[in-house]
Amino acid sequence: MAVLESINLGIVGLRRGAFAGLRLDGLRLHALCDADPARLDKAVAQHPGVERWTDFNEMIERSKLDAVLIATPMPLHAPQSIAALNRGLHVMSEVPGGVSIEECRDLVLACRSARGLYMMMENMNYFRHVQIVTEMVKRGMFGQTYYAQGEYLHELKSLIVKTPWRRKWAVGVNGITYGTHSLGPALAWMPGDRVESVSCAGSGHRHADHEGRAYEIESTCVMLAKTTRGSLIKIRQDFLSDRPSCHKFVLQGTDGAFETSGIDGATSKVWLRGRSGGKMEWRTLDEMADEFLPDLWRRHGPTAAGAGHGGSDFIQLADFVDAIRQNKPSPIGIDAAMDMTLPGLVSQRSIACGGIWLSVPDSRLW
Numbered sequence: 001m002a003v004l005e006s007i008n009l010g011i012v013g014l015r016r017g018a019f020a021g022l023r024l025d026g027l028r029l030h031a032l033c034d035a036d037p038a039r040l041d042k043a044v045a046q047h048p049g050v051e052r053w054t055d056f057n058e059m060i061e062r063s064k065l066d067a068v069l070i071a072t073p074m075p076l077h078a079p080q081s082i083a084a085l086n087r088g089l090h091v092m093s094e095v096p097g098g099v100s101i102e103e104c105r106d107l108v109l110a111c112r113s114a115r116g117l118y119m120m121m122e123n124m125n126y127f128r129h130v131q132i133v134t135e136m137v138k139r140g141m142f143g144q145t146y147y148a149q150g151e152y153l154h155e156l157k158s159l160i161v162k163t164p165w166r167r168k169w170a171v172g173v174n175g176i177t178y179g180t181h182s183l184g185p186a187l188a189w190m191p192g193d194r195v196e197s198v199s200c201a202g203s204g205h206r207h208a209d210h211e212g213r214a215y216e217i218e219s220t221c222v223m224l225a226k227t228t229r230g231s232l233i234k235i236r237q238d239f240l241s242d243r244p245s246c247h248k249f250v251l252q253g254t255d256g257a258f259e260t261s262g263i264d265g266a267t268s269k270v271w272l273r274g275r276s277g278g279k280m281e282w283r284t285l286d287e288m289a290d291e292f293l294p295d296l297w298r299r300h301g302p303t304a305a306g307a308g309h310g311g312s313d314f315i316q317l318a319d320f321v322d323a324i325r326q327n328k329p330s331p332i333g334i335d336a337a338m339d340m341t342l343p344g345l346v347s348q349r350s351i352a353c354g355g356i357w358l359s360v361p362d363s364r365l366w
């Protein structure tokens with residue numbers, strides 16, 4: 001594919017998708033799309049000259065686009081990605097990649113025959129502290145990594161009322177419905193590995209919705225995941241319990257350990273044998289940031305600072321643009337996206353069958 005001087009971007013879903021109005025070299029915001037005309041008008045007013053569309057299929061058919069960013073509700077990610085890929089566009093899709101194994105398979109097949117890149121927007125992988133640990137792993141500082149834990153705890157009961165699709169897709173299904181934020185970093189820290197089987201259990205149905213109906217999802221769900229190399233990952237998801245929100249991570253390797261709390265990783269602690277002076281004592285991650293901050297963050301960190309989710313939204317968009325313009329592989333391509341998405345979908349079958357271990361398909365074989 002020829003190198004693009006500037007990428008014409010269309011965005012669909014203008015609540016979450018509105019973040020992408022940021023200035024980025026090589027990217028031009030060309031069209032905005034939302035089924036809600038009032039939300040669309042508001043977004044268009046902030047970007048004079050940008051095209052305005054209420055219908056996604058019309059936009060991708062008639063607008064002069066190179067890429068689309070899909071930030072619509074979960075069940076639209078796979079169908080809209082497939083439609084855009086089939087029209088030769090590059091696609092950046094919100095998480096998860098799909099809401100059923102069947103539509104994930106359709107998405108994988110569409111990617112295999114597409115000219116454009118597919119990237120799943122797992123922005124958790126782009127947080128500064130996650131990227132520093134990823135760099136440490138890449139440089140072998142943790143030795144062999146064999147245990148990781150990811151927790152996404154975010155009380156969403158009032159947001160669920162405002163966005164009814166969440167009632168069905170985030171909390172209307174039991175098991176891990178939105179696991180990629182937790183699994184994404186865990187897998188980045190076990191390079192070359194994938195989840196082979198999962199078992200899922202819940203803490204019981206402790207909450208009811210605003211109409212008094214018990215949520216189908218148990219209040220806290222935990223998925224245990226075994227990888228092909230025999231490592232273990234524990235994922236916890238909770239959208240209902242009353243508590244402050246957080247993304248928490250733990251990593252254990254033969255030569256290092258990492259623990260975080262807080263959404264921005266401000267309180268992260270690390271122990272690396274090679275930097276320990278022979279002592280088993282934590283150091284703050286920030287003390288080692290200078291040595292391990294990856295190039296992507298060095299280049300874009302200052303611009304990203306004011307952007308959403310600790311700058312991660314901007315950094316991942318920059319990585320997508322770099323990949324398109326430099327003809328590089330997608331930073332989170334379809335197989336990585338499936339490695340993060342499919343275990344959660346299988347966990348929903350496991351919890352329905354009393355937590356039995358079930359194998360997770362490998363999209364590379366589809």
Ligand SMILES: NC(=O)c1ccc[n+]([C@@H]2O[C@H](COP(=O)([O-])OP(=O)(O)OC[C@H]3O[C@@H](n4cnc5c(N)ncnc54)[C@H](O)[C@@H]3O)[C@@H](O)[C@H]2O)c1
Pocket residue numbers: 012013014015016017033034035036039054055056071072073074076094095096121123163309
């Ligand atoms: N990565 C993150 O940190 C993060 C954060 C928030 C949300 N999300 C994900 O982003 C997606 C959007 O979440 P949200 O909170 O913005 O949801 P939302 O319901 O607030 O907004 C979705 C928008 O999509 C529009 N829309 C719905 N159907 C459409 C269609 N067929 N065509 C065009 N527009 C349509 C709606 O009008 C609305 O403006 C979800 O998948 C969510 O899980 C990710």
